[in-house]
Amino acid sequence: QFTITTPSGTALVGYDRSNRNQYFFTAGLFKRALCGGIQWGVAVDLLHDEYYDQMNLKQVRSETSYVFRGGRHEIGYFGSYQTSSDVVKIAEVLHDRVTALVAPTDIYAAFYRQYFANGSEARLWGGVTGRGQAVVVGDVRVPLGVPVAIETSYNYIIPNSTRDVTSQTRFQETWGININLVWYPGRTAACVHANPFRPLLGVADNSSLMVRTGDAVWR
Numbered sequence: 495q496f497t498i499t500t501p502s503g504t505a506l507v508g509y510d511r512s513n514r515n516q517y518f519f520t521a522g523l524f525k526r527a528l529c530g531g532i533q534w535g536v537a538v539d540l541l542h543d544e545y546y547d548q549m550n551l552k553q554v555r556s557e558t559s560y561v562f563r564g565g566r567h568e569i570g571y572f573g574s575y576q577t578s579s580d581v582v583k584i585a586e587v588l589h590d591r592v593t594a595l596v597a598p599t600d601i602y603a604a605f606y607r608q609y610f611a612n613g614s615e616a617r618l619w620g621g622v623t624g625r626g627q628a629v630v631v632g633d634v635r636v637p638l639g640v641p642v643a644i645e646t647s648y649n650y651i652i653p654n655s656t657r658d659v660t661s662q663t664r665f666q667e668t669w670g671i672n673i674n675l676v677w678y679p680g681r682t683a684a685c686v687h688a689n690p691f692r693p694l695l696g697v698a699d700n701s702s703l704m705v706r707t708g709d710a711v712w713r
Contacts, residue, residue: 513545514543514544514545515543515544515545516541516542516543516544516700517541517542517543518539518540518541518697518698518699518703519539519540519541519542519697519698520537520538520539520540520695520696520697520698521537521538522535522536522537522538522555522693522694522695523535523536523537524536524537524693524694524695525694526690526692526694527561527565528561528565528688528690529561529563529564529565530561530562530563530564530565531560531561532558532559532560532561533558533559533560533561533568533694534556534557534558534559534694535556535557535693535694535695536554536555536556536557536695537554537555537556537695537698538552538553538554538555538577539552539553539554539555539574539598539698539702539703540552540698541598541698541703541705543705546582546583547582547583548582549580549582549596550578550580551576551578551579551580551596551597551598551703551705552576552577552578552598553574553575553576553577553578553598553698553703554574554575554577555572555573555574555575555695555698555702556571556572556573556574556575557570557571557572557573557694557695558570558571559571559605559607565609566608566609566610567606567607567608567609568606568607568608568609569604569605569606569607570604570605570607571602571603571604571605572601572603572604572605572619572621573600573601573602573603574598574599574600574601574702574703575600576597576598576599576600576624577598578597579595579596579597580595580596580597581593581594581595581596582594582596594707594708595707595708596705596706596707596708597705597706597708598703598704598705598706599623599624599625599651599668599704599705599706600623600624601621601622601623601624601629601704602621602622602623602624603619603620603621603622603629603631604619604620604621605617605618605619605620606618606619609687612637612684613637613643613682613683613684613685613686613687614634614635614636614637615634615635615687616632616633616634616635617632617633617634618630618631618632619631619632623651623706625654625706626654627651627652627653627654628651628652629649629650629651629652630649630650630652631647631648631649631650631701632647632648633645633646633647633648633701634646634647635687637682637683637684637686638683639683640682640683641677641678641679641680641681641682641683642675642676642677642678642683643675643676643678643683643686644673644674644675644676645672645673645674645676645696646671646672646673646674647671647672647699647701647702648669648670648671648672648701649668649669649670649700649701649702649704650667650668650669651667651668651669651704652667653667668704668705668706670699670700670701670704671701672699672700672701
């Protein structure tokens, strides 16, 4: 699976670029338990980001849950784990180059998901990042018509209350909202949730692969 996003941005100091292209790639394995029991999935995500510089990041996501009898309610654990990082240019002033380390954010969270009779589903999960920050994420899928559904997701990493004037980037908040219109050729969107072959972990986006930035370095 893959997706391409083109969010708008603001040109940084010494670098005249406002367009940004992101390419997400996801591959994984999963086992669904539609009628109840243990279900699980694991996926590898790759992000190629082209903005003021290019960066390539990788992470592993995992999900393990228990689906209650009847298949309407589910509780479980979600995790994302950094497997690579990169160094990018964030500014260029005169002959000095300012770089920073970027990497996916490690997340450890519990979640609750509910499936509704009309084919909708919603999930809310919360936990902590690898740096001890609280994180809240949710996603919703709602069928709109016979072959079409809307999928939304949001995320918010709450910054630490303590400030360190020597390392402001360490405490920045992170948030994102994604809205997708999904078309299922030849299928009914309201029945897709009952398909045992529907991927458990969707293709990565900015709510499931959250990038953190380290301290800037002048070179």
